[in-house]
Amino acid sequence: MADSVAVAAETHGSQQPSSPQRGGFKARMLAPGLLRAAWATVAMAAFAYGLVVGLRAIQGFPLFDSAPIVTAILLAAPMGFLVGIGGFDYWFKYMIGKPTEPEDHSGHGARSWRDYFRVNTDHKVIGIQYTVTSIFFLLVGGALAELVRAELAAPGQQIVSTDTFNGLFSVHASLMIFLVIIPVFAGLANYVIPLMIGAPDMAFPRLNALSYWLLPVAGIMMMASFLVPDSGSFSTGWTAYTPLSSNAPLGQQFFTIGVQFAGTSSIMTALNFLVTIITMRAPGMTFWRLPLLVWANFTTSLLVVIATPFVAGSQFLLLLDRALHANFFDVFQGGETLQYQHIFWFYSHPAVYIMVLPGFGIVSEIISAKSRKPIFGYRLMALSLLAILALGFTVWAHHMFVSGMFSWLRVPMMITTMLIAVPTGVKIFSWLATLWRGVLELSTPMLFCLGFITMFTLGGISGIMLAVIPIDIHVSDTYFVVAHLHYVLFGGSMFTIFAGIYYWFPKMTGRMFDERLGKIHFWLTFIGFNATFAPMHWVGLEGMPRRVADYAEQFAGWNLFISIAAFGLGLSTLVFIYNMIVSWKWGPPAPGNPWRAKTLEWQVSSPPPLFNFDEIPQVVGGPYEYGVPGAVHAVLNGEREKVPAGAGEAGGNGHNGSARQ
Amino acid sequence: MLRNPFFQVAMWTLGIGAALTVIVLNAGWLPAVASDEAGKIDTFYDILAVISCFIFGLVSAIMIVSVIHFRRRHGDMSDGEPIHGNSRLEVLWTSIPTALMVGAAVAGALLLHDIEEPQASTQTVRVQAQQFAWTFEYPQGFRANELHLVEGTPYYFKMNTGDVIHSFWVPEFRMKKDAVPGITTTVRVTPTRKGKYAVVCAELCGLGHSTMRAPVVVEDQQSFDRWAAQARKDQSTVGGQSEPSFK
Numbered sequence: 001m002a003d004s005v006a007v008a009a010e011t012h013g014s015q016q017p018s019s020p021q022r023g024g025f026k027a028r029m030l031a032p033g034l035l036r037a038a039w040a041t042v043a044m045a046a047f048a049y050g051l052v053v054g055l056r057a058i059q060g061f062p063l064f065d066s067a068p069i070v071t072a073i074l075l076a077a078p079m080g081f082l083v084g085i086g087g088f089d090y091w092f093k094y095m096i097g098k099p100t101e102p103e104d105h106s107g108h109g110a111r112s113w114r115d116y117f118r119v120n121t122d123h124k125v126i127g128i129q130y131t132v133t134s135i136f137f138l139l140v141g142g143a144l145a146e147l148v149r150a151e152l153a154a155p156g157q158q159i160v161s162t163d164t165f166n167g168l169f170s171v172h173a174s175l176m177i178f179l180v181i182i183p184v185f186a187g188l189a190n191y192v193i194p195l196m197i198g199a200p201d202m203a204f205p206r207l208n209a210l211s212y213w214l215l216p217v218a219g220i221m222m223m224a225s226f227l228v229p230d231s232g233s234f235s236t237g238w239t240a241y242t243p244l245s246s247n248a249p250l251g252q253q254f255f256t257i258g259v260q261f262a263g264t265s266s267i268m269t270a271l272n273f274l275v276t277i278i279t280m281r282a283p284g285m286t287f288w289r290l291p292l293l294v295w296a297n298f299t300t301s302l303l304v305v306i307a308t309p310f311v312a313g314s315q316f317l318l319l320l321d322r323a324l325h326a327n328f329f330d331v332f333q334g335g336e337t338l339q340y341q342h343i344f345w346f347y348s349h350p351a352v353y354i355m356v357l358p359g360f361g362i363v364s365e366i367i368s369a370k371s372r373k374p375i376f377g378y379r380l381m382a383l384s385l386l387a388i389l390a391l392g393f394t395v396w397a398h399h400m401f402v403s404g405m406f407s408w409l410r411v412p413m414m415i416t417t418m419l420i421a422v423p424t425g426v427k428i429f430s431w432l433a434t435l436w437r438g439v440l441e442l443s444t445p446m447l448f449c450l451g452f453i454t455m456f457t458l459g460g461i462s463g464i465m466l467a468v469i470p471i472d473i474h475v476s477d478t479y480f481v482v483a484h485l486h487y488v489l490f491g492g493s494m495f496t497i498f499a500g501i502y503y504w505f506p507k508m509t510g511r512m513f514d515e516r517l518g519k520i521h522f523w524l525t526f527i528g529f530n531a532t533f534a535p536m537h538w539v540g541l542e543g544m545p546r547r548v549a550d551y552a553e554q555f556a557g558w559n560l561f562i563s564i565a566a567f568g569l570g571l572s573t574l575v576f577i578y579n580m581i582v583s584w585k586w587g588p589p590a591p592g593n594p595w596r597a598k599t600l601e602w603q604v605s606s607p608p609p610l611f612n613f614d615e616i617p618q619v620v621g622g623p624y625e626y627g628v629p630g631a632v633h634a635v636l637n638g639e640r641e642k643v644p645a646g647a648g649e650a651g652g653n654g655h656n657g658s659a660r661q
Numbered sequence: 662m663l664r665n666p667f668f669q670v671a672m673w674t675l676g677i678g679a680a681l682t683v684i685v686l687n688a689g690w691l692p693a694v695a696s697d698e699a700g701k702i703d704t705f706y707d708i709l710a711v712i713s714c715f716i717f718g719l720v721s722a723i724m725i726v727s728v729i730h731f732r733r734r735h736g737d738m739s740d741g742e743p744i745h746g747n748s749r750l751e752v753l754w755t756s757i758p759t760a761l762m763v764g765a766a767v768a769g770a771l772l773l774h775d776i777e778e779p780q781a782s783t784q785t786v787r788v789q790a791q792q793f794a795w796t797f798e799y800p801q802g803f804r805a806n807e808l809h810l811v812e813g814t815p816y817y818f819k820m821n822t823g824d825v826i827h828s829f830w831v832p833e834f835r836m837k838k839d840a841v842p843g844i845t846t847t848v849r850v851t852p853t854r855k856g857k858y859a860v861v862c863a864e865l866c867g868l869g870h871s872t873m874r875a876p877v878v879v880e881d882q883q884s885f886d887r888w889a890a891q892a893r894k895d896q897s898t899v900g901g902q903s904e905p906s907f908k
Contacts, residue, residue: 162868237865243842244825244867331843337826338841371731373741377751402828402837402863404820404846411770418762422755428720429754435727438741442732450724457720461713464762468709468769470702470776474835477828477863541690543832545863548871596738627740 032086033118044080048072067250070228071323074257078217086119087210108205109610119213121205123194124608126212128508130187131501133212134180135580137219139573141175144168146570151549153563155556165549166235167251171222173238174255177355178262179219181493185358186211186269188500189297191508193273195601195608196291198282198617198634203275207268214265218258225254237547239348242329242340246321256319263312266354270304273297282600282634284619289633291599291623292381296361299385303350303357303392311347314340338405345396353392355489356456357385359496360427363449366503367431369597370446371438374624376430384423391420401472410469417467424460428453444518448499451526455491459484462537477547480540486533498525498576505583506590510607513583521575528569535562598633599623613637666730673722678715685710695833695858695879697815697851698776702835705772709765776836777849780815788820790827790840793869795860803893808860808877811885815851828864831877839864852879 029035052072053063082088093100108122109115116129148168151158160168190208194201202208225233231249234240238255245252277298281290290298318340320326327333329340368375375381394416397409431453440446462484466472475481498521505513535558540546544555551559593602600617601608617634625631662668686707694700731741786808787798798804810816820829820840829848830837833856838848862873880888 162871166865166868166870241826241865244865247825337843371741372733372739374743374745376744377746380746380751380755402839403826404839404841404844411766411773414769415763415766418766419759421762422758425758426751426755430751432720432723432727433744433747433750435724435731437744438727438731439733439737439739440728440731442728450728453724454717454721457717461717464713464765465706465709468705468765470698470769470772470835471706471709473837474702474832476837477830538688538690541692543692543861545830545861545871547865550871625743627743631743 032084032089034085036086037081037084040080040084041077042080045073045077048076067253068323070250071253071257071319074221074253078214078221078261081217082210082213085213087213089119090206105610108201119209121201121209122610123190123202123205123208124508126208127187127189127191129212130183130190130215131508133215133219134184134187135577137175137179138184139577140219140223141172141180142570142573144172144175146567148172149563149566152551152559154560155551155553157550160549162549163232163235166237166547167226167233169547170235170237170255171225171233174222174234174258175219176489177238177351178259179215179222181355181489181497182262182266182351183215184497185297185300185355185493186266188362188497188504189273189293189358190269192504192601193294193297194276194280195507195604195612196294196599196623197277197280197285198600198613198619199276199280200611200613202272203280204272208272211265211268211272214261214268218262218265221254221258221261225251225258228254239344240315240318241344242318242321242337243331245318246329253319253322256315256322259315260312263308263315266304267308267312270301270308273301274305277301282617282619284634286619288379288382289619289622290382291361292364292375292378293358293361295382295385296357296359296364299389300354300357303354303389306393307347307350307354309347310343311351314343314347317343338400338403341400341403342397342405345399346393349396349399350392352488353388355493356496357388359452359493359500360385362496362500362503363431363452365597365599366445366449366499367434368624368626369595369599370441370443370449371435372441372596372626373434373438374622374626374628376433376436377426378622378624380426381430384426387423388420391416391423395420398467398472401469402476414467414469418464421460421464428457428460444513444515444522445499445503447519447522447526448495448502451522452492452495452499455487455495455529459487459492462487475540477545478540479536479544479546482546483533483536483540486536490533491529495525498522501580503595504601505580506594507601507606507608509584509587510590510605511583511587512590512594513587514579517575517579521572521579524572524575525569528565528572531565532562532569598625600634603634603636666726669726669730670719670722673725674715674718676718677721678718681714681718682711685714692832693854693856695831695852695854695856696835697853699833699835700853701772701776705768712761780849780851783815783817783849784811785817785819786810788818788829788840790820790822790829790862792824792867793862793873795829795862795873795875797875799889801889801893803889803896805892805896806875807892808875809885809888809892810852810877810879811882812852812855812879815849818848818850820846820848825866826864827862827866827873830861830863831858832861833858837863855879855881 029039049069049072052069056063056065090100108120110120110122110125116125120126120129147160148165151160151165190202228251231251234248234252234255236245236248236252240252240255277294317326317328321328321330327335329335329337331337364375364381395413397405397413398417401410462480466475466481466484502513502518539555539558542555544551590606592605595602603617604613613636615637617636619634621631621633623633625633691703691706694703784800786800789796789798794806796804796806797808818829820838822840822842824842826842827840828837829840834850834852836848836850838846840846856879858877858879860875860877862870866873
């Protein structure tokens with residue numbers, strides 16, 4: 001590894017700015033990029049269309065049936081896009097025995113904004129691609145939520161039909177889960193983790209690029225479902241329970257297939273993180289010296305590679321049911337209805353942790369740096385992540401307490417569910433203990449972290465209520481659940497995402513954001529969030545079911561209040577977007593380490609050099625040694641001589657005093 | 662004493678916890694108690710909610726006091742005390758929540774057992790769900806689209822669905838169960854309070870999901886009998902509705 005870094009550092013010096021693709025019309029059409037992606041997508045769609053019509057002609061079926069044609073196009077066109085954009089070029093050349101292009105790092109780094117619209121193998125570019133794409137989908141998903149709230153502002157029908165309404169909340173949830181929270185964490189981690197562990201890049205840069213380009217495919221597919229004539233978008237919720245989804249109109253196919261692309265992207269990224277974290281740590285970076293963000297993403301990646309194949313499987317079986325009448329879930333043909341829910345939740349409960357553990361990591365980083373104190377109970381913090389990982393796979397059926405499944409499973413699932421509160425509580429108390437007697441700097445990232453701790457505690461508390469079967473029997477499938485999941489995913493995950501984006505914004509863009517606007521954004525979000533989601537607990541307890549386009553008169557007052565608050569919450573996001581855009585373009589240049597943090601990503605310039613480190617760092621201590629006189633996390637270029645003799649050796653064994661509790 | 666941060670945490674915890682407790686216990690967010698089970702569930706909910714208020718109070722108290730006491734003064738570039746952990750404290754905040762959780766889970770399991778325990782002289786009403794209506798078949802051998810129940814009588818609802826998953830829920834009874842294609846699910850309720858309620862479908866079942874409701878009337882035996890006689894007569898005159906039973 002040390003050799004590869006040395007090579008990388010050498011080539012870095014002789015780096016040539018690659019000239020944009022020039023040449024004749026033919027050369028431009030054949031060069032990897034959006035142009036080739038466009039015609040390849042159309043070509044594959046045409047091929048799929050021809051194939052289906054041709055096969056139907058041979059079979060003597062009526063030629064034009066939209067369902068099989070659209071299904072084939074949804075599977076084929078993305079392949080055209082991915083090949084066209086250049087995601088497979090290297091491997092294709094390798095496969096057919098052509099000489100592969102020697103790695104000249106021309107696909108590395110971004111020299112203009114155009115480079116963000118190409119296949120790029122630089123983890124820093126990919127990190128920004130991921131993050132910006134996710135924020136785009138956040139705005140789309142948020143707009144859908146505002147439409148949902150507009151419809152629910154009063155009883156009766158306001159602006160959309162019931163069918164559209166069901167589509168709005170279904171696409172809202174799918175985008176927020178698969179295109180916002182999961183990938184934005186992958187994006188931040190993509191940017192930060194190689195830097196944090198002292199690596200020049202991810203282990204598999206080309207795989208990394210391909211993972212990213214699967215995302216827009218999934219997102220555009222889900223959004224495009226609104227364009228399906230007659231049927232509209234998928235409207236069975238993001239859970240897509242059978243048999244409702246098996247018999248749903250064509251729009252459902254856009255979810256069933258879209259999830260495959262999002263899921264594949266997740267799995268490939270997770271494998272990449274695992275290999276990177278296991279094999280590419282700088283010398284001296286033992287597991288007990290890893291920053292907790294790295295621990296969090298390590299755990300999350302394990303969750304993803306184990307769990308995500310199950311959601312892919314559930315949707316694949318559903319696809320076979322829908323397209324080929326395989327009848328896995330059709331009771332009248334020998335299938336089993338509840339089987340779908342078991343497979344689905346075997347992914348989708350761990351998915352909750354996939355959507356929050358990276359946030360735990362972000363919060364640990366920020367709280368330690370902004371309290372100027374070591375993380376309290378570092379090892380227990382890391383171990384509690386692993387406890388959540390293990391317990392996370394033993395609780396899926398708590399989503400099914402009223403589903404009619406075999407009843408003995410309920411009590412064991414209740415116990416395991418409630419036990420997850422223990423490692424989670426350990427984390428919350430450790431963060432609080434880290435604050436205690438610190439020197440707290442209440443800047444924007446820190447405010448979002450403190451907001452996260454309180455809001456996530458509330459989400460955890462309502463989660464415990466939902467875990468108690470007799471209470472769950474009353475409140476499951478009500479607005480109480482809607483309130484709970486938003487406290488966990490918005491008050492939890494989204495707050496950490498905002499915290500992380502603000503925290504690493506200087507590192508990613510080389511500019512400082514506007515602190516005052518950041519604080520305004522926090523307070524608007526915090527107040528708007530609570531005003532929107534707290535009353536949902538009450539209407540849920542009172543008896544308002546979720547996923548309804550219309551409701552009883554008794555809930556009218558609170559729903560109007562919630563809708564107004566939701567519009568305010570939506571507007572607060574505009575402050576964030578404005579701050580990000582203006583600061584990225586005109587913000588004051590950021591120093592290498594504006595937060596005086598100890599982790600490695602802050603020890604290089606902002607933004608970091610093309611290959612992160614000119615020379616591989618030597619890690620000699622824990623990542624959070626604030627206030628420890630003379631403590632050093634790592635030594636970088638040329639500083640090696642200054643380190644007292646023996647410090648390097650002590651770093652190798654992983655048991656030195658700095659990481660001890 | 663008053664300036665001691667630990668004392669302040671205790672005060673804030675009590676203050677926030679007590680304030681939230683007052684709100685939670687007096688807000689009346691839960692609907693009317695109309696079944697035997699509802700009362701027991703509400704009591705359990707109240708206890709859990711009050712404990713939760715103080716747990717949330719503790720978390721926010723520590724945060725508030727930290728923010729007030731340990732906030733960075735302008736120009737202060739110092740670090741905090743390098744406290745790496747405290748094993749005793751960590752054991753404490755692992756074991757106490759574990760005990761609390763196991764206790765709550767055991768109490769929850771006992772309550773579940775209690776509310777699901779079979780009762781003597783239980784009446785069985787078959788519930789047929791379909792997009793987007795409920796039909797009820799009574800032991801007396803007739804069907805209706807209204808659910809009439811006798812106050813104080815334990816009921817079993819046996820549920821089937823002809824199409825997709827629905828969920829049978831009467832908020833005032835606090836009981837809910839999905840109707841699932843291919844299997845028969847059951848839920849047990851003892852209505853205890855006369856009045857008019859509604860069966861609400863709680864599982865997304867398609868376009869008419871939000872309108873899939875049926876009236877529920879809890880009444881005494883006499884008015885039930887009167888209604889049942891009338892319903893039976895209606896059914897025989899309407900005709901065509903007299904297929905023997907659900908599949």
